[in-house]
Amino acid sequence: MDSPTTGRDRRRAATVAEIKAAARRLLVGGGTAAVGLRAVARELGLTPPALYRYFPSHEALLSALVADLYDELTTALLDLQNADPDIDLGTRLYLLANGLRDWALAHPAEFGLLFGTAVPDPEGDCHDQTPGHRAAMRFGGLFKELVAAVWHQKPFPHPSEEQLGPVLVEQLRAESEHFRGMPAGAIYLSLNYWTRLYGLICMEVFGQLHWVLPDAAAYFEAQLFEIGEALGLDCPMPE
Amino acid sequence: MDSPTTGRDRRRAATVAEIKAAARRLLVGGGTAAVGLRAVARELGLTPPALYRYFPSHEALLSALVADLYDELTTALLDLQNADPDIDLGTRLYLLANGLRDWALAHPAEFGLLFGTAVPDPEGDCHDQTPGHRAAMRFGGLFKELVAAVWHQKPFPHPSEEQLGPVLVEQLRAESEHFRGMPAGAIYLSLNYWTRLYGLICMEVFGQLHWVLPDAAAYFEAQLFEIGEALGLDCPMPE
DNA sequence: GTTAACTGTTAACGGTGTTCACTCTACGGC
DNA sequence: GCCGTAGAGTGAACACCGTTAACAGTTAAC
Numbered sequence: 001m002d003s004p005t006t007g008r009d010r011r012r013a014a015t016v017a018e019i020k021a022a023a024r025r026l027l028v029g030g031g032t033a034a035v036g037l038r039a040v041a042r043e044l045g046l047t048p049p050a051l052y053r054y055f056p057s058h059e060a061l062l063s064a065l066v067a068d069l070y071d072e073l074t075t076a077l078l079d080l081q082n083a084d085p086d087i088d089l090g091t092r093l094y095l096l097a098n099g100l101r102d103w104a105l106a107h108p109a110e111f112g113l114l115f116g117t118a119v120p121d122p123e124g125d126c127h128d129q130t131p132g133h134r135a136a137m138r139f140g141g142l143f144k145e146l147v148a149a150v151w152h153q154k155p156f157p158h159p160s161e162e163q164l165g166p167v168l169v170e171q172l173r174a175e176s177e178h179f180r181g182m183p184a185g186a187i188y189l190s191l192n193y194w195t196r197l198y199g200l201i202c203m204e205v206f207g208q209l210h211w212v213l214p215d216a217a218a219y220f221e222a223q224l225f226e227i228g229e230a231l232g233l234d235c236p237m238p239e
Numbered sequence: 240m241d242s243p244t245t246g247r248d249r250r251r252a253a254t255v256a257e258i259k260a261a262a263r264r265l266l267v268g269g270g271t272a273a274v275g276l277r278a279v280a281r282e283l284g285l286t287p288p289a290l291y292r293y294f295p296s297h298e299a300l301l302s303a304l305v306a307d308l309y310d311e312l313t314t315a316l317l318d319l320q321n322a323d324p325d326i327d328l329g330t331r332l333y334l335l336a337n338g339l340r341d342w343a344l345a346h347p348a349e350f351g352l353l354f355g356t357a358v359p360d361p362e363g364d365c366h367d368q369t370p371g372h373r374a375a376m377r378f379g380g381l382f383k384e385l386v387a388a389v390w391h392q393k394p395f396p397h398p399s400e401e402q403l404g405p406v407l408v409e410q411l412r413a414e415s416e417h418f419r420g421m422p423a424g425a426i427y428l429s430l431n432y433w434t435r436l437y438g439l440i441c442m443e444v445f446g447q448l449h450w451v452l453p454d455a456a457a458y459f460e461a462q463l464f465e466i467g468e469a470l471g472l473d474c475p476m477p478e
Numbered sequence: 479g480t481t482a483a484c485t486g487t488t489a490a491c492g493g494t495g496t497t498c499a500c501t502c503t504a505c506g507g508c
Numbered sequence: 509g510c511c512g513t514a515g516a517g518t519g520a521a522c523a524c525c526g527t528t529a530a531c532a533g534t535t536a537a538c
Contacts, residue, residue, distance in 0.1 A: 006535095006536070006537095007535090007536085008483095008484075008485095008535065008536065011485095012484085012485090015485095036524090036525065036526080037525075037526055037527085038524080038525065038526080039525095046486075046487095047486075047487060047488080048525090048526080048527085049486080049487075049488090049527080049528080049529095050485075050486055050487080052527075052528085053484075053485060053486075057526080057527080058525095058526060058527085112356060115447075116355070116356035117351060117355035117356040117445060140450070164457075164461060165457055165461070167454070167456075167457040168457035168458055168461060171451070171452050171453060171454065171457070171458075175451050188458075188461075191451065191452075191458070192462070192465075195435075195438060195439060195442060195448075195462075196434075196435060196438065198438065198442065198447070199434060199435065199437065199438020199439070199441070199442065200434060200438070202438070202441070203434060203437065203438065206356060208354075208437070209434075211379070212410075212414050212430065213410050213430075214410060215406070215410065217406075218403075218404055218406040218407035218410070219407055219410075219427075219430070222403060222404070222407060222427075223431070223434075226431075246504090246505080247504070247505065247515075247516095250516095251515090251516090254516090275493090275494065275495080276494080276495060276496085277493080277494070277495080285517075285518095286517070286518055286519075287494095287495080287496085288496080288497080288498090288517080288518075288519085289516070289517050289518075291496075291497085292515075292516060292517075293516095296495080296496080297494095297495060297496085
């Protein structure tokens with residue numbers, strides 16, 4: 001499993017990195033549509049077929065880029081909430097949410113590639129095992145882990161299983177292991193947190209809020225406070 | 240402003256309709272990517288350049304299709320809530336929300352074209368005057384109108400302007416005319432309703448909820464009840 | 479030192495949106 | 509009722525795209 005690094009596959013790894021760097025450069029410059037196979041090759045002074053020595057297809061290149069971006073986002077958010085080792089968990093969640101928004105606004109093209117319009121894909125298997133999806137799971141785990149920690153430190157009031165209904169409860173229970181055994185009602189509230197956070201950021205980054213809110217920062221802040229309340233976090237936290 | 244309908248422009252209008260019909264057929268069959276200029280021409284037994292007699296570009300064709308779909312969605316939702324002339328306003332809003340979700344799930348490809356990943360477009364003017372955007376405004380007006388009616392019939396408790404902060408209040412006030420003079424706090428809650436509804440439907444249709452909720456119907460119902468509560472609607476309504 | 483694998487090239491295929499020059503038909507004005 | 513003209517449609521072509529095949533040069537391995 002180690003690396004012989006025969007000098008050749010060191011260059012190969014370097015080339016792969018250069019390709020992905022060029023792809024990203026094009027991505028931030030002109031959006032997802034701009035990162036084409038030929039454009040990437042042009043950026044490196046190569047001919048298009050040369051890239052097929054490194055990626056089996058254009059889609060595979062994009063998928064690798066997606067995986068990298070997920071990992072970058074994940075570690076960025078980790079670094080953010082690990083900056084000070086003794087921040088309370090509520091603030092950590094606040095930092096996670098705000099960090100996600102900041103990253104999305106600072107990297108709209110990358111965010112668009114990661115979270116923009118996934119194919120409905122009615123037939124496809126749920127378990128796409130591309131590296132991109134595995135990176136997405138790690139990213140999702142970051143949130144689930146933190147919410148579970150918040151819960152286990154100070155359980156928050158949550159709706160009863162009767163209020164939610166058996167259909168919903170069963171599906172929430174299936175996610176229980178990822179939330180360290182939290183009850184269905186608490187998972188429900190956590191899902192709300194994620195759903196609202198995700199929806200807000202998408203709407204802002206994709207320009208659906210601009211029509212009514214030219215500057216959505218204040219709205220986001222207010223919403224963040226509101227959705228945090230449901231998880232027992234009653235302080236909007238400093239700056 | 241009337242129509243001389245010289246027999247020739249009647250045929251022209253018919254051809255335009257056929258083109259859009261073919262485009263839509265391709266859309267539902269294979270998603271947005273499948274509705275290409277050449278594919279549409281093929282569908283009609285025409286050569287690609289012929290379409291340029293009717294639409295100045297491929298994008299214009301898609302834009303016209305978008306406008307049509309917005310109008311179709313708008314009238315579908317209007318019909319739904321005007322089916323029975325004396326339904327109370329709360330139920331109308333409930334029908335609107337559920338009708339939007341149903342339409343989105345029944346027409347995922349069309350929904351994807353309408354609401355999927357708008358360009359961030361940091362430079363572009365806000366006031367895109369394409370027919371698609373005007374149709375989108377009519378669609379948005381449907382919601383604003385109904386919410387304003389709900390408010391004026393039975394004002395619901397809303398956060399004070401001090402709670403929201405001056406920055407947010409100013410932006411909400413700018414929307415006041417579209418909400419028949421509602422106060423900022425009430426517009427804030429209405430915006431929440433729309434934001435959460437839109438986010439939920441997008442996440443469900445675009446498959447971002449499938450990972451945790453294989454069947455999001457129960458979750459949507461619970462959320463709809465929750466977001467309706469904030470507007471003083473305390474009944475989940477029959478069926 | 480020879481052989482094999484790796485990296486890159488050129489040429490080509492089918493696909494896309496789009497433009498140009500050309501025909502043919504049908505309507506409107508005299 | 510004829511004629512001129514605008515409209516509808518075509519075929520060829522351009523530039524771009526992702527992708528494949530056949531080929532050449534370099535580098536590592538035995």
